[in-house]
Amino acid sequence: MSEPTTVEQYEQLLAELQIIVERLERGELSLAEALHLYERGAELAATCQQLLDMAELRVRQIADG
């Protein structure tokens, strides 16, 4: 299996961010947990934006079988 593509990384981070936002919005957390999650969410959002900023289309040719 090849290494994760940028999209795979992006998808993973995005999925985690979505889960965090939903948990924050449900509001069943202690303040400490909520703050901790928020920090993580902010980090994820920044990383996602960064991935989008830094992404460069990779083009490879499939080798002749």
Add this chain to the structure above:
Amino acid sequence: MHAFTVSELNNALRAHLEEEGLFFDIWLLAEVVEFRRYPSGHCYFTLKDEQASMRAVLWRSAAERVALLPTNGEAVLAHGRVGFYEARGEVQFVVDQIVPAGIGLLNAQLAQLRARLEAEGLFDERRKRQLPVLPRRIGIVTSPQAAALQDMLTILRRRYPLAEVMLSPCLVQGELAPASIVAALRRAYTEPLDVIILARGGGASEDLAAFNDEQVVRTVALSPVPIITGVGHETDTTLVDAVADVRAPTPSAAAELVAPAIGDLRQQITELRERAESAILSRIDAQRAVVAQQHMLLQRNHPRRRFDTARQTVDDLLRRADRALARWIQFEQARLQSLHARLRTLSPQATLARGYAIAQRSDGTVITDPAQVQPGETLHLTLHAGTLRVTVETANE
């Protein structure tokens, strides 16, 4: 000598003609005459040119697939096989596809192939798959030299640079194109792709022949992942367009359909971050309210408050004690007065007032017995209102 019956001969002729398989896939350019359609749905007519003619039949099952039935005098392209009608000993052309000759042989073949593949269900809407929302690896099957490829890469770079493009190069026109496209597709199928674009820039419609090739169409149908076509110009529709999951009018349009716009992705992240922010802010506000309430409770329970209460209690007790004391003093005074009154009734003074007297020697000794004194002795008598000095005369025994 062996004599055939007519039936035997006709049977042998039919077997010879039909079983050799010589006249199975025939295109006939001819004029239609004596066209008749029977209530059964079968159609009988004659196909002819200037020199010759042949009886023809279009069975109902085939007639139903023909878009437009021919009319007498019409030039047609008919596809079918040569059959032999034993009952009459006649050769006849069994038609399975018939189109006006005006549209050309290639188009007629195409129409026939289209009808056949359609009948197999290759173009069914039910087979169509949705394109992935966020494709990771995008396969592109096209000519590496064509401008179409650069157009697609430019669009992908701009809209969706997250993706990885796997290019599977092939020829897109000429005799070798169909085999080349089939091979390139098969190579792409072995890669872990999420979507495949099969593309070819615009050209004359004859140049798109490879995209109508039966093998190419069947290979597209076998794609393990959704496949989108962008072949030729907007107006060109090929068979691969019909079999693909999604048909885009041009290569550029195909690239746009495959790529989500990066702006939308950024927007999504921004929205998520804003939702997280407002969630945490409202959480903090709620916490602030809790703190405010606790603070209020704390103030209410401040030690000074308890001290105040205690002092009030002490004051209260003191006040009560004062009152009690006052009552006690009053009570004691009353008792004292009554005692004093009783005392007064018991004092010698009161007895003296009733007329008694106290006799005392000069040394103060109180005389209670006559034997205590001698005649001639001086005594003091204390009366109620004063004293007397008396001399004793006699003492009675």
